[in-house]
Amino acid sequence: MLNFKEIKEIIKLIDDSSIDEFTYESEGAKVQLKKTAARANQHVVYNNASEIQALPKQPAAESLEQPKKEVHLPKEESEQKTENLHKITSPMVGTFYAAPNPDADPYVTIGSKVKENTVVCIVEAMKLFNEIEAEVKGEIVDILVENGQLVEYGQPLFLVKPE
Amino acid sequence: MQSEIRRKLLAAFSEADGGYVSGQKISELLGCSRTAVWKHIEELRKEGFVLEAVRRKGYRIVKTPEKITANEIQLGLQTDFIGQNIVYYDTVDSTQKIAHELSQKGAEEGTLVVADEQTGGRGRMARVWYSPKGTGIWMSIILRPNIPLQKTPQLTLLTAVALVEGIEEATGLSPTIKWPNDILINGKKAVGILTELEAEADQVHSVIIGIGINVNQQIDEFPEAIRNTATSIAIEKGEKIHRALIIQKFLERFEKWYTTYLEHGFKPIKLLWESYSISLNKTIHARTLSGTVVGKALGINEEGALLIETSEGKIEKVYSADIDIK
Numbered sequence: 001m002l003n004f005k006e007i008k009e010i011i012k013l014i015d016d017s018s019i020d021e022f023t024y025e026s027e028g029a030k031v032q033l034k035k036t037a038a039r040a041n042q043h044v045v046y047n048n049a050s051e052i053q054a055l056p057k058q059p060a061a062e063s064l065e066q067p068k069k070e071v072h073l074p075k076e077e078s079e080q081k082t083e084n085l086h087k088i089t090s091p092m093v094g095t096f097y098a099a100p101n102p103d104a105d106p107y108v109t110i111g112s113k114v115k116e117n118t119v120v121c122i123v124e125a126m127k128l129f130n131e132i133e134a135e136v137k138g139e140i141v142d143i144l145v146e147n148g149q150l151v152e153y154g155q156p157l158f159l160v161k162p163e
Numbered sequence: 164m165q166s167e168i169r170r171k172l173l174a175a176f177s178e179a180d181g182g183y184v185s186g187q188k189i190s191e192l193l194g195c196s197r198t199a200v201w202k203h204i205e206e207l208r209k210e211g212f213v214l215e216a217v218r219r220k221g222y223r224i225v226k227t228p229e230k231i232t233a234n235e236i237q238l239g240l241q242t243d244f245i246g247q248n249i250v251y252y253d254t255v256d257s258t259q260k261i262a263h264e265l266s267q268k269g270a271e272e273g274t275l276v277v278a279d280e281q282t283g284g285r286g287r288m289a290r291v292w293y294s295p296k297g298t299g300i301w302m303s304i305i306l307r308p309n310i311p312l313q314k315t316p317q318l319t320l321l322t323a324v325a326l327v328e329g330i331e332e333a334t335g336l337s338p339t340i341k342w343p344n345d346i347l348i349n350g351k352k353a354v355g356i357l358t359e360l361e362a363e364a365d366q367v368h369s370v371i372i373g374i375g376i377n378v379n380q381q382i383d384e385f386p387e388a389i390r391n392t393a394t395s396i397a398i399e400k401g402e403k404i405h406r407a408l409i410i411q412k413f414l415e416r417f418e419k420w421y422t423t424y425l426e427h428g429f430k431p432i433k434l435l436w437e438s439y440s441i442s443l444n445k446t447i448h449a450r451t452l453s454g455t456v457v458g459k460a461l462g463i464n465e466e467g468a469l470l471i472e473t474s475e476g477k478i479e480k481v482y483s484a485d486i487d488i489k
Contacts, residue, residue, distance in 0.1 A: 012313075015311075016465060091312045091313065091362065091365050092312055092313040093313060093466065093468075094482050094483065101288050101289030102289075103289075125316040125466075125467070125468070125482040125483060126319045126320060126343040126467045126482065126483075127287060127316075127343050127357055127358060127483075128315055128316040128318070128319050128358040128360060129358065129360065130315075130359075130360040130362060131360075147452065148451065148453045149453065150453075
């Protein structure tokens with residue numbers, strides 16, 4: 001079955017294409033993507049009860065009550081611990097910069113306290129610079145990417161423990 | 164800021180396109196007496212405009228000063244919204260900073276911040292952009308496009324297309340684009356563009372495009388370190404050019420392609436960009452923070468990223484790099 005990242009990538013590809021509808025079936029599970037309005041608006045629907053039952057640690061009762069539900073993706077073990085952490089994700093494809101310039105200190109390091117409007121990094125593409133803000137008040141507990149790395153749309157960059 | 168009266172007066176002369184505008188017409192347009200008209204004309208003269216006054220015909224602008232205040236830029240400017248609001252400074256730290264402040268205060272789309280001199284002009288990686296007094300165009304445009312955030316980098320390529328065409332129209336030179344948006348004339352850099360985004364999560368508030376154009380510098384006016392790689396329009400043209408004319412032609416091309424882009428997307432812009440590109444089908448070195456990619460530049464993709472085919476036949480997508488053409 002497709003993982004979360006793959007589904008995100010597919011959504012992006014469809015978004016940029018003239019495809020209106022996309023269906024993917026594998027091992028009895030089905031992913032259906034549909035553009036509803038003119039401004040490409042996708043709904044991701046897992047419409048197969050057996051797939052939902054197969055999800056780890058998913059109470060059976062819940063899956064029976066909700067045979068159709070919005071994106072509910074399998075959680076990996078490592079993500080269990082990060083459940084309560086806020087993920088700062090990249091809003092665009094581009095290069096991740098931890099500091100405002102090569103000689104400067106990074107905007108934040110692990111342990112830094114941030115507020116909603118604290119700049120945590122820059123993502124750049126085609127010489128367009130986007131200063132990313134934390135959007136939550138809390139503490140940076142992990143930095144998931146390297147300085148200079150290419151990041152994808154929606155890719156998690158930081159984990160923040162909200163206050 | 165320019166007064167509403169001045170804006171109307173210059174609009175009347177723009178419409179006349181070098182011809183006469185009668186005192187009667189001006190007094191009607193401005194809603195003031197003939198004596199007041201004379202006062203406004205005198206003010207223009209004090210600012211360096213040369214005006215001819217002929218009995219029964221009216222006033223005609225013979226010469227505009229080599230300045231880039233709102234007066235000179237708006238006289239003859241054929242746009243609907245790009246550059247209709249101009250904020251001019253004699254000297255400023257960085258037009259980009261001012262544009263951010265204005266944007267946060269709600270400045271309208273198309274607002275242009277322009278300065279005769281920048282003391283803190285900067286480029287990519289906080290590199291200094293040399294912007295001395297009276298010889299170049301240092302400006303920033305505020306846009307408020309209703310597009311998904313991840314598409315905003317395309318606007319930097321669109322800006323390059325508009326600059327190539329604007330400079331060509333104003334000077335007759337044929338500039339080229341080096342990915343993503345450096346403008347070269349005869350292989351040397353004459354224009355740099357740096358764009359910044361104001362956004363909250365996925366929501367775009369504004370896109371601020373900073374542009375530096377070397378116009379009337381002579382070669383010995385450049386710092387020695389960049390003399391082999393930088394140039395100005397005057398050096399390549401062999402004569403000085405009115406900066407205001409270049410700004411006008413650029414703003415007109417920019418409005419045209421920006422409007423087209425909002426309606427029809429990136430495709431038409433991509434075609435133009437590729438037709439002005441200097442690097443396509445050449446071997447290039449793309450230096451990135453994580454290493455150098457060497458290969459043949461194939462073109463750009465739908466996002467504006469550079470596609471490079473390496474010697475192993477692999478196609479690499481590049482989003483950020485310094486490009487050397489071999």
